Amino acid sequence: MLHANDIAAIVLSLQLATISTVILLIIGTPMAWWLAHSRSRCKPIFEALVALPLVLPPTVLGFYLLLAFAPNSPFGQLWLSATGQSLAFSFSALVIGSVLYSLPFVVQPLQASFEQLPKNLLEAASTLGADFKDRFFSIVLPLSRRSFITAASLGFAHTVGEFGIVLMIGGNIPGKTQVLSIALFDRVESLQFQQAHILAAGLVVFSLLLLSLVYRMNKPSSLSVVRPQ
Structure with a gap:
């Protein structure tokens, strides 16, 4: 049976993943669009920064975020003066860390989709007087629907399963920062293997x-062949 702390960790993980995924889609969509269409010489640098969490150990990013979130740091002091609460070892810190660490899982699928969009459709819509907002919602969004689903799903799943960075910046506070992966580690550390098996x-x-x-939704539909009568 699950303990109350385990249920709280599951709920907290789902809340964290939902909030982080929404933020990732909001900031990741324009970022992916810029990376897909930019010809700037700095583009490879930005692509490398976005992809950095894929190869960087989460504890490294978590360590530097912990320093940035500390009450004596400039960002930590600004957060403390604005909210009256310390950022380190808080749910807000988990959201920021999760957004940064899951960024490539959202940006890269969207960037790949935007790069494959037929430019002639966008140019034709622009010629007919459609502004960027109209082109995005009437052409880009429908054609990239599967990529948005993939990006949201990967961002959500990666946030639910993240361990290293949330432990570094959030610690292990039940009901506040103890997410599902931390609860699993806590059960193993205390030799509660039955509860650990359930969570794992x-x-x-x-x-x-x-x-x-995700794979089922992204599977291309089979085309029926119409035979001549």
């Missing part, structure tokens, strides 16, 4: 179902 199996099943759904 739940993560495996959740990840498998989510990825299966």
